[in-house]
Amino acid sequence: MDSLTQIVLGAAVGEAVLGKKVGNKAMFYGAIAGTIPDLDIVANLLTDAITAIEIHRGFTHSIFFSVVFAPIFGWLVSNIEKKSGLSWKHWSWLFFWALITHPILDGFTTWGTQFFWPFEYRVALKTIFVIDPLYTFPFLLFLILTMFQKRTSPKRRFYNRLGLTVSSSYLLITLILKGITYAKFEEALQEQQIAYNQLQTKPAPLNTVLWYANVETEDAFLIGDYSLFDSKPITFHSFPKNHHLLGDWIQNPNVKRLIKITENGWFTISKKKDQLYFNDLRFGLLNNNPKNPEFAFTYLLYEKEGIIYAKETEKNRGDAQKLLGDLWERVKGN
Template identity: 30%
Template sequence: MDSVTHITLGACIGELVLGKKLGKQALMWGAIAQSLPDIDSAGALFLSPEQALLAHRGITHSLVFALVVGLALAFLVRRIHHKVYVPFVTLALFFCLQLMLHDLLDTCNAYGTGLLEPFSHQRFSVNLLYVADPLFTTGLLVAFVVLVFKNIRYQGRAKWAFVAIALSGLYLCLAVFSKLYISGRVQATLKKDGVQPGYLITPAPFTSMLWYIVAPVNNGYNTAYSSVFDGNANGIAYQFHAKNDSLLNGVQNKNVVNSLVTFSDKYYTITKAGNDININVLRFGQVQGWAVADAQFAFSYPLIAGKNQAMLLQKGRLSGWNGHALKIYVKRILGKSVIENKPNHKI
């Protein structure tokens, strides 16, 4: 999740657990604990772009890291606040659970989280929330502001924190039911469209009401966007993308290719434009693909040696957004058709 979500959630938990003992400093320690796993972003500065992709959400997002660092933080805070009695067990549980919650929350995104590092390199992702979802975070942010500015003697502090966390929890439950609904619609199309097992459903930007679908078919993938508000009669409009593995034969740096294929979790296509060969990681969606058929993928990485290999993930996700695009996006979330160029088939 984004940093604002982790900071505000950590602060609210800090208020509930340690607020009466440490006052507003509980907000600070909660925010620090929730943010600490993302320290791996600093280490990525010393790695190649493809190595940095695999390193992020790796060991610092593992349960081992949460346990070791959580105990270390408990010991540190106990020393710093030695004038206030807080049982070491309470501090240890607080920090370990904060760090673990960060990890578990990140599994809700499409990126993948290395919970079992260093014993296993498997990445976990349940694809329930977009990396930034206003409906999940707004309540936490409002409560955070109240807790920062309200006097420590204000009797409603814990209530603000509890309600904010409860609202985010309810929204997460809504995302689960929303995904199950879309999954049922996709399953109904499997035989008709030749979709193979192992399809992917992940949220579109900033919402859990519109979902991006990647469905394996022969020699490629079908992609589509489907809203919970789409009528059943509308079906699902799929767009086919050939995998084009043969284009990799001309790529010399096999280590880069292998790293990116691993990062893609095998959801990728290869495209060529002129002399440029790119690998597209399908898990991160298409740039406004809900409005433009066959839109370019948000994550595209050049494979030809000598090219600028700065990955385009974050920049690509928000490319072309303006007031008009936002209106179209809202319409699509509400179940209205906005495709400018019709896909090659519909079921």
Template identity: 30%
Template sequence: MDSLTQIALGSAVCVAVMGRRTAVWKSALVGAVAGTLPDLDALIDHGDAISNMVLHRAESHALFFLTLAAPVFAWLVARGRDFMRWWLALWLVLVTHPLLDTMTVYGTQLLQPFSSYPFGVGSVFIIDPAYTLPLIIGVAAAWRCRDLARGLRWNMVGLALSTAYLGWSVLAQQHVEQRARASLSEQGVSAQRVLVTPAPLQTLLWRVVALPEDPADPKFHEAYVSVLDGQSPVQWEAHARGSDLLIEHAASAPVARLTAFSHGFVKGAIAPDGQLRITDLRMGQEPHYVFSFDLGLPDAVGRAPATQVSARP
């Protein structure tokens, strides 16, 4: 999720756990800082654009390493007072960061160093005011309310509402996926995998991408489905996937890494300058995507660092 959301979540969790044991401003500030720490890995340059993408949300988002870090941060903050409570608060702040990130489609490697599998539910967009605003309002109420007990209750209400919204997003995603799969079956389209992600900033309109069952099939299908559509038929559009290029270069390191990270939701093409271009289909829409990479000329893929031709906003 975006930095503001992670700051708000960290503050809300820390305020909820610390309660009356410390000043609300202090628990909110400590929670905001700790809630931001895992994303500092974005400042690390791993040598090329694809490595920077697939190694973001890796060790710094691993539940194992964050659990080890929690008592260290608690010792720095507690200064001998309420150490166990600070330990619990900071552990929850640290681990809820990657758990929330897992609700987006990007890919979060929760189980490092034991597994590099990128988990991604994909039921919320990276920025969603309906999730973030209850957290901000709850923390602000706890901070400013003269009645501390009432303020802390507001903070808990904010956490409850934001968590309930995540639950709603999963239910809406499952509903849309069922409709999409039924529509594909009715139209005789055989899909190996179906990706359902929300359009920006909400959870009513969803983008659906269907990969063909045959890896050599040159097309993938894309549609938009709203939870308000009722029984309206799903309108699918077929787009070129560049399956011949993906098969030809499947063994090259950059293609293999991005294919594994995106769970196969990639397409290949030849860029105007003749370079092989590989694109992550999960974020964006045809033909505009957040993550596209030029890998060099087709007969020299992997010899030079991949370069990103689109920027993460």
């Protein structure tokens, strides 16, 4: 999830663990803990694009990281906050829960997390977009109300628990919505007599009313959308795989790593001006133009001194802004 959401979650968890003992300091350190796992983005500055993608939501988003580093951070804070009278065990407990809930939440997103690192298995339930106001803003409101209550006030615990309950309930609702929409896509494929190998669904940006489906067929991928307010049949747009364009590069170690990142095959290849582009289908399109699609994540493949590299292409901000307008209209139904 986005940084604000993780800060709010970390702060609320910190409050739940130690708020009664240290007040807003529990929120403060919980918020810090909630942001620590995402420091893996530093890899973007230190390494190549493929390695940075592999590192993101990996080690720092694992159970292992939470267990090992919570006592370390707890010890550091116990030395800073000696006047609090709390031991390193108290602070370690706060850091553990604030750290572990970060990847648990991220596990509901499309990107997912390597929660069981070093095992190469990514938990990705794909039920919530990385930015979802309906999850974050009510949660933030209850956190603010909590913040202005006295440390020993029953209202403080009530507001914080309410925020945690409402946000957690919303996550459960997204699981139900995913089940409902998945069935709708299956029904549409059956009615349109479309033979397919795999079907994946995920929510559209900023909401859980509009959902997207990626459908794998023999030679192409289909992308469709469905709003809970729709009254017309689902339409699927076809995008050829074009995996053959990779030629011998498909056996290249770096290209194999990219393919693995896309959950072993959810990608297309496009060719423009004799240059090959690797399109990651998991995150959909930035525009609604099937004839000239712009995917959310596209990488230029190029060879240098016998090594294949990948460089993420720059996004067209104009298309992204138009997408938000189109998205709002589409959410309202067809």
